[in-house]
Amino acid sequence: MKLERELMRGAGPTAVMQLLSSGEMYGYQIVESLAAHSKGVFEMGQSTLYPMLYNLEAKGLVSSTNKPGPNGRERRYYRLTAAGRKRLEQDRQQWLALIEGLGALGVHRSVSPLAWKLSGGLT
Amino acid sequence: MNTSYLNLIPNQIASLGDLIVSPFVSRYDWKRHIEHSQLPTAIKRVVSTVIKSTRLMRIEKSQVAQELLAHFEDGIQRNKSETELVDDFGDPKVAASLIRNSKLKGRSMFTKIFRGGLWSLLAAIAIYVGLYAYFHAAKPNPSTDYTIELNANIQKTSAADRAWNVYRDVWTKFEFGNEQADSPGQFKEIYYKNRDSNQDGRLMLPTDGAQWDLAVKKLDDSRELLDAFRLGGTRPSFGFELHTDLSQYSAEDIAALFPHYQGRAKDENDFNEVDRTLDRSLVGILLPHIQAMRSAARILHVDTRYALSQGDTERATQDIEAVFGMAHQVTDSQFLICSLVGFAIHNIGCEMVGESLRSPDGHFDREQLARIQTAVGKHSMKEFISFESERLMVKDMIQRLYSDNGKGDGRLTADGMNVYQQFTSSFYTNQPQGTNWVEHIALGLGQPLTLLTAASRKQMSDKADEIQNLIDENFHKPLYTKDVVDVETYKADLDDKFFLIKAFLPATMSLRSAVFRAETEQSAAQIVVAAYLYKMDNGEFPETLGQLVGKYLRSAPIDPFDGQPLRYKRTAEHFVVYSIGGDQFDDGGIPVLVSSYTPTRAATADEIENGNARPQRRGEIRYELNPSVKGDIELWPRAADDE
Incomplete structure (x- = not known):
């Protein structure tokens, strides 16, 4: 299942930051990881990923460096900054609160895998 | 990298x-x-x-x-x-x-600022280029020949009333229009040559010995020219039509007034468009006859002395009549400079009258005195001054600087600005044009910006009319009236967008002093001639001014400082005439004393006590209200002016 655009806009950056919290990654790697670890939920149009990364970089939450990858080709690697880590923690708290709120309303019966991942399941 | x-x-x-x-x-x-x-x-x-x-x-x-x-x-x-x-x-x-x-x-902020600056710069350049193109697209189209208006009065004058018809040929014969210092037309012989100085000094006196003899010989040799001055001087008009383009003058006029003129064909090659525009504007009109007439008055002044020394009071009378006539003739053209020269010549006439009456040889008969009296008072000094040509000059300059949209409006043009810069440079700084290319480029690039700052044609014309009206309303108000608008300050305070008016309209209000001075000198001369006429009939000078009114004077001449009759006091042998002066207080005829060291200020008590003070000379007196100027203005007996 894919997320609606508006939901993706809110959750996408948190998901990307969560991935980068484990180490630096380049664009295609992020696309693959999102698809693989979110069971397709965050399988986004790839054209959306790069603007999202540029936005996070503009906000100082991630930084990027050009360097050669394992095959020798140069790629742009993104990593989470200290500000990004702080922001990720805040986002995580907010998502948990949201999920709990939705649970109390009976929107879902148990904590979803996504909520589990966002609350630190991937780390 | x-x-x-x-x-x-x-x-x-x-x-x-x-x-x-x-x-x-x-x-x-x-x-x-x-x-x-x-x-x-x-x-x-x-x-x-x-x-x-x-x-x-x-x-x-x-x-x-x-x-x-x-x-x-x-x-x-x-x-x-x-x-x-x-x-x-x-x-x-x-x-x-x-x-x-x-x-x-x-x-980054840096990139935003850099890009913003770059775009702003590009936008500014684009706007400037547009402005430059717009500015250079308009051309002035001068369509009115203001010389027609300028010459309108002269054209109405009949040939018989034009003095120029009398002066011209003999003027050429005696090289009177030749302004070169060594020209015989300069009449250097009539000026006293101080041995200690190379400067020409005062006019020659019969007591100057050998130098007087040379002056007299020159006058005798120039008898034909002086006769022409005396004859022409009685005609009501100078009768000389002015042209902006010298080639429009007749060959005879050119020979008389512009003996060094080589012809338009040669000049054309040396002229650029800016020079040509200025040359053809009213600003470029040449008035060589004005100063020549002043010289003629001085020649007649010396000739009066010569005539009286010969006992020829008739010739002296004719000389005096001619000088007063010349004073009026030069104001034909209605330029302010003509008015000022007219006043100067009139003043020479007044001095000739006073000097001749006091001369031991001044045995004028009654008829001659009456003619002199008529000559002195023939023209009101207010007639001498006119701003008409200055008004036309501004209008003419506007049409040469601005484009014309056919509805009385237009915008400043590149050609016009070049003309203006050439004018201000030549008239105010006397700097040659085009020698400093950096300045030339800077001025050229800055010109289109004047479109954003300068007044439009209509605004400029309207403002010129407004100021002209202010001058007309205030110029001839009595001197003692205090509610006179200070037009000069008003003009100086104008927004710079009216730059043309500031540059071209002269400081007219400061000329009020010249008019009041001329009027007062004229009034005094009228009183003096009347007093001499009175003495001829009664054996002695009158006791009061009132005794002259009626038979000898139409009315008592007015002191400009209070509107009352000029002060007249009988002395033992003679009489004095004076004005109460700028402090508006009658000091009994005691003149204003100025510091010998700094004649522009009144003498201090110490300076008076130590002999470092002297009476104010006629040329130093300002005819304006000033309570700090203690003392009166002596009008008669008058000391010779400081030539």
Whole structure:
């Protein structure tokens, strides 16, 4: 299942930051990881990923460096900054609160895998 | 450049360098990056579409292009098909829009300022270029020949009333229009030559010995010219029509007034358009006859002395009549300079009258005295001054500087500004044009900006009319009236957009002093001649001014400082005439004393006590209210003016 655009806009950056919290990654790697670890939920149009990364970089939450990858080709690697880590923690708290709120309303019966991942399941 | 090395450089400096060089360095050529990649054509097309649509800076496009190419290469490496990759990527236009927005947000403050400055600069240049083109597109179209209006009164004068018809040929014969110092027409012999100085001094006196003899010989040799002055001087008009273009004068006029003129054909080659415009404007009109007439008055002044020494009171009377006539003749053209020369000549006449009456040889008969009295009072001094030509001059300059939209309005033109700059440069600073090319370019580039600051043609014309009306309303108000608008201050306070008015309208109100002076001198001369007539009938001078009113004077001449009759006091042998002066207080005829060291200020008590004070000379007296100027203005007996 894919997320609606508006939901993706809110959750996408948190998901990307969560991935980068484990180490630096380049664009295609992020696309693959999102698809693989979110069971397709965050399988986004790839054209959306790069603007999202540029936005996070503009906000100082991630930084990027050009360097050669394992095959020798140069790629742009993104990593989470200290500000990004702080922001990720805040986002995580907010998502948990949201999920709990939705649970109390009976929107879902148990904590979803996504909520589990966002609350630190991937780390 | 090595990437890792690039990362060591602080961001701002790297950005500055990249920003400046990026348009010129192939490293940032994103098209080349795409072209050189090994990706399938369809993918290249997608990347190209995205990058082109972002409309980002070249350096940013290059960065994004490299990242997207790496992205697709990674996809290919993971065995994704071309179609899958293109589909997974999504709509290139949407991608471009999102990338653009995110990149714009990510720009550093430095980049934003740099780009903002660059765009502002480009916008300013574009506006300036537009302004420059607009400014240079308009041309002045002078359509009114103001010389017609200028000469209207002269043209109405019959040939018999024109003095120029009498003067001209004999003027040429005696080289009277030749302004070169060694020309016989300069009549240097009538000026006393001080042995200690090379300067020509005062007019020659019969007591000057050998120098007087030379002066007399010159007068005798120039009898024909002096006869012409005496005859022409009685005619009501000078009768000389003025032209902006010298080639419009007759050959006879040219020979008399412009003996060194070589003809238009030669001058044309030396003239540029600016010179030509100025030359053909009223500002460029030459008035060589004005100063020549002043010289003629001085010659007649010396001839009066000569005539009286010969006992020829008739010739002296004719000389005096001619000088007063000349004073009026030069004001034909209604330029302010003509008015001022007219006053000067009139003053020479008044001095001739006073001097002749006091002379032991001044045995004028009654008829001659009556003629002198008529000559002195023939013209009101107010008739001498007119601002008409100055008004026309401003109008003429406006039509030469501004374009004409046919509805009385227009805008300042490039040709017009060149004319204005040439005018102000030649008239105010006397600097030659075109020698400083830096200044020339700076002035040229700055000119279009005047469109934003200068008044329009209509605004300029309206303001000129407004000031002219103010002058007309205030100029002839009595001197003792205090509610006179200070037009000069009003003009000086005008916004700079009325630069033309500030430059071309002369300080007319300061000429009020000259008019009041001339009127007062004239009044005094009238009283003096009347007193001598009275003495002829009664054997002695009158006791009061009132005794002259009726038979000898139509009314008592007025003191401009209080509107009362000029002061007249009988002395033992003679009489005195004086004005109460700027302090408006009657000091009994005691003149204003000025410091011998600084004649522009009143003498202090110490200076008077120590003999370092002297009476104010006629030329130093300002006819204006000033309570600090203690003392009166002596009008009779008058000391010789300081020539």
